[in-house]
Amino acid sequence: MIQSGRVFPLALILIFFVIYLYCIRRSLQGKIPTIRKLAGLDGIREVTGRSVEMGRPIFYSTGTGTLRAGADMPQTLAGLTLLGYVSKLAASYKVKAIYWAAVPELVPLSRDILKGTYSNEFKDDQVIFVPGQVPLMAAAMGTYEREKPGGNFIMGALFWETIILAEAGARAGAMQVGGTGRLYQVPYVVALCDYCLIGEELLAAGAYISKEPAQLGTILGSDIVRFLVVGLIGLVILGSVVGFDVASKIFRF
Amino acid sequence: MSWTTKRSIPMAIFAVTFLISFFAYYLDVPLLSSLERSMMDWVLVILTFAIGTGLLNLSLLHGRRIIARNQRFPMSIVIFCALVFMFIACMMSSADRGYWYGYVYTALATAMLGFTAFYNYTAIYRAFRIRNLDALLFAVAAILLIMMYAPIYELLWSGSVDIANWILAVPNLGASRGVILGIAIGMLALAVRILLGYERPYGGT
Numbered sequence: 328m329i330q331s332g333r334v335f336p337l338a339l340i341l342i343f344f345v346i347y348l349y350c351i352r353r354s355l356q357g358k359i360p361t362i363r364k365l366a367g368l369d370g371i372r373e374v375t376g377r378s379v380e381m382g383r384p385i386f387y388s389t390g391t392g393t394l395r396a397g398a399d400m401p402q403t404l405a406g407l408t409l410l411g412y413v414s415k416l417a418a419s420y421k422v423k424a425i426y427w428a429a430v431p432e433l434v435p436l437s438r439d440i441l442k443g444t445y446s447n448e449f450k451d452d453q454v455i456f457v458p459g460q461v462p463l464m465a466a467a468m469g470t471y472e473r474e475k476p477g478g479n480f481i482m483g484a485l486f487w488e489t490i491i492l493a494e495a496g497a498r499a500g501a502m503q504v505g506g507t508g509r510l511y512q513v514p515y516v517v518a519l520c521d522y523c524l525i526g527e528e529l530l531a532a533g534a535y536i537s538k539e540p541a542q543l544g545t546i547l548g549s550d551i552v553r554f555l556v557v558g559l560i561g562l563v564i565l566g567s568v569v570g571f572d573v574a575s576k577i578f579r580f
Numbered sequence: 581m582s583w584t585t586k587r588s589i590p591m592a593i594f595a596v597t598f599l600i601s602f603f604a605y606y607l608d609v610p611l612l613s614s615l616e617r618s619m620m621d622w623v624l625v626i627l628t629f630a631i632g633t634g635l636l637n638l639s640l641l642h643g644r645r646i647i648a649r650n651q652r653f654p655m656s657i658v659i660f661c662a663l664v665f666m667f668i669a670c671m672m673s674s675a676d677r678g679y680w681y682g683y684v685y686t687a688l689a690t691a692m693l694g695f696t697a698f699y700n701y702t703a704i705y706r707a708f709r710i711r712n713l714d715a716l717l718f719a720v721a722a723i724l725l726i727m728m729y730a731p732i733y734e735l736l737w738s739g740s741v742d743i744a745n746w747i748l749a750v751p752n753l754g755a756s757r758g759v760i761l762g763i764a765i766g767m768l769a770l771a772v773r774i775l776l777g778y779e780r781p782y783g784g785t
Contacts, residue, residue, distance in 0.1 A: 330608050337606040347772045395623060401767040404774065407781035431630035434637050436782055452641055456634040461689040464696065494699040497706060508763040510756055518707030518718070526759040530766030533779040541778045545769040552765050
């Protein structure tokens with residue numbers, strides 16, 4: 328019934344799921360975990376405030392990551408969650424937030440998010456469809472030079488467009504927040520943005536900004552899972568010391 | 581559409597498709613595999629509709645700019661004409677599609693990528709401004725890696741290659757694996773939050 332070699336991974340993932348459910352329940356019962364401050368997420372308010380003072384628009388991009396590729400999807404979804412938060416802040420301060428949709432399936436989603444936050448003040452030109460990586464880079468370079476945005480957000484599964492979006496924003500004098508879990512783009516985000524979210528920080532952003540007990544519970548669950556994974560790595564090391572191949576005999580069972 | 585429906589329908593679709601994909605990967609059940617394959621076909625159908633909405637967005641945006649004759653309307657005319665032209669060319673024959681895509685779009689895209697080199701230079705300048713200890717370490721590691729890939733530095737000082745290789749194989753690899761591990765765990769937590777309806781990236785703000 329279970330595919331060969333996937334028994335142990337399935338068992339492990341089900342154990343992890345139970346851990347998450349336990350942590351959510353614990354959190355809902357009032358034992359809410361405290362999580363460290365994430366400067367990148369606290370910086371969103373500062374960047375939005377700066378745009379208000381300057382009277383400039385905010386630009387937001389989730390890069391060219393899609394909702395179809397397995398590794399990109401969670402990061403793009405995290406980027407969309409943050410788009411909701413950023414646009415909510417921007418709408419409350421009457422600042423225009425503009426979203427670059429480089430992937431077609433993000434057009435209806437982003438429109439829905441922005442319509443939800445801006446209500447009647449939503450304008451069609453707040454979502455700009457730029458089909459592909461090169462059009463996104465070209466459009467961003469020109470638009471940033473002309474419009475001089477007050478804030479630039481680049482958060483999601485980012486590819487080669489990162490350097491252009493971030494550098495064009497920096498040249499235009501925008502304050503920037505970047506975040507990605509794609510390792511090759513992390514250096515650009517760190518070097519060029521004022522605030523950055525690296526790897527898991529981006530994925531935990533939804534929980535951090537919502538402050539909902541259940542969501543914060545999953546952060547505690549992640550920490551427990553992390554300890555278990557580190558323990559398993561230790562087991563592999565110990566096994567290799569005593570001559571027992573844990574990885575092939577147990578992990579691939 | 582009421583707020584409850586707007587929230588519950590996407591959540592239900594996510595939960596069903598997620599569980600089918602999840603169990604199709606782990607379990608050897610032909611029905612699940614066939615359902616997963618059908619879902620993949622549906623993804624293509626939905627994507628095609630999404631491209632339609634994207635084109636509609638593009639047409640409306642630039643159409644309105646042309647009608648309003650605002651400051652940037654000449655550029656909108658170019659985009660609008662290119663859009664219509666490519667659509668007609670692609671509908672006529674596949675040979676035309678290859679010609680216009682290969683000789684016009686690819687050439688323009690290559691020129692665009694060449695232009696980004698200048699952005700790289702200024703980005704490097706920005707990255708190498710040493711403001712604190714982290715930035716210093718960042719700059720030193722980057723300089724050593726640049727030296728590793730330029731053969732002339734090996735002639736001048738062979739030790740640079742050894743140090744750069746050590747940076748890549750030890751601290752860089754260790755940190756990368758740590759970040760990858762964190763991302764994997766973060767993805768799991770995000771999947772749990774979305775599956776249970778706590779996090780709503782789709783319009784549930």
